[in-house]
Amino acid sequence: MASSSGLFNSSIGRKVAMALSALFLLIFLVQHLTINFTSVFSEETFNALSHFMGTNPLVQFVLQPILMFGVAFHFIMGFILTAKNRAARPVKYAQFKGSANSSWMSRNMIWSGLFILFFLGFHFYDFWIPEMNYKYIEQNAPVDDRYYEEVVHMFKNPIRVIVYVLAFVFLALHLLHGFQSSFQSIGARHPKYTPFIEKFGKAYSILIPLGFIYIALHHYINQL
Amino acid sequence: MMNLTLKIWRQASSNAQGKMVDYKVSDIDGDMSFLEMIDILNEQLIAKGEDPVTFDHDCREGICGACSMHINGEPHGPEGATTTCQLHMRKFKDGDTITIEPWRAKAFPVIKDLMVDRAAFDRIIQAGGYVSTNTSGNTLDANAIPVEKKNADMAFNAATCIGCGACVAACKNASAMLFVSAKVAQLSLLPQGQVEAKDRVRNMVNQMDLEGFGHCTNTGACSAECPKEISLDNIARMNREYLSASITAED
Incomplete structure (x- = not known):
């Protein structure tokens, strides 16, 4: 007689979807950092990798749309979940001591997420829109060694560097809860593996954003 | 004084x-x-x-x-x-x-002052928090069916939930996941409960959603405030059970 309204219309299903898009984005972050980090030590490698990513049709027309969908899905679902969760408590407490039982990160995922969304808007304006314009609207001939100069030039501006650093601090806060939470949402909890997932998640949440921060500071300081 | x-x-x-x-x-x-x-x-x-x-x-x-x-x-x-x-x-x-x-949740309306209506929990139990076995008059010895010690302990711990609703009250989303997962786990860990496990988890989660409780953000506030210290393990178990029951369900 089970009359479920369907997996992805259920509260658990929505959280599973949220977790799966999160796990996908966790993999993307590693890839993004790896390529960007080459700009710290090798101009040629960075240019070669950027040229490949920017011109390979599989990356441009298959992986990029999938990534866009994953990012959009994670944000939109985040808003839907937040709206539904707020509706579940129409009358607020006069006094609510969240710090007594949970971490700041876990209670403020929507705010760290919103700052990351703000950063993404900025990031698209900085890199993605000019790139799309250069390649597909102005239809310039591919130049395979322009990327390094473009990226390094971006980090000349201290305001941009500050926004970058702040965004990655918020990403770290978001991941410190989100990494292990995504495993819990899909039911992956085990006395042997969960302590490892939590430790690995903590290291990931600090090291990945720190890597991005390092790149921005490295290029900024080298141009002082 | x-x-x-x-x-x-x-x-x-x-x-x-x-x-x-x-x-x-x-x-x-x-x-x-x-x-x-x-x-x-x-x-x-x-x-x-x-x-x-x-x-x-x-x-x-x-x-x-x-x-x-x-x-x-x-x-x-x-x-x-x-x-x-x-x-x-x-x-x-x-x-x-x-x-x-009082507890603050859409699913727990205030009756008067500090008293709220927690009948939503009763309706979740009615949706599947039981085993359909007639036990009157022919009670079996508890040891007649072998149960792994680890599972017996986990089922017992889940069964210590007193259904007070502190988990809902503590959760920033007014989610009932700790309560529902304890009631699912206490039965699905035992042989008598496994027969109806797939329908049970789907029906109870469905009723939980209908009552207007929020989603689980895994903050852990529920377990930290629970008078019986019900573990978050139960929520992960229910997520697993619900996922597999929903995917394999034929209706």
């Missing part, structure tokens, strides 16, 4: 507009339970011809799950693994101001 200021939510009926009202109580003994302190306030109010504060309570031994006050921003107050009836006034200081509110 303590003198205290109480800020208590007063609401005449489910439809009435409520508000926080200040009261003073004096000569409170540290050995009194929190509910005995409220009893003293109510004696004063009755003597003055005022309406006493309505609140839920029954066993006053920490085992029934009836008491349900949100005290200084936490369900059942600041003490861990404790129900309000087992919270003692020695945990407070002379001159303290104590804020007392």
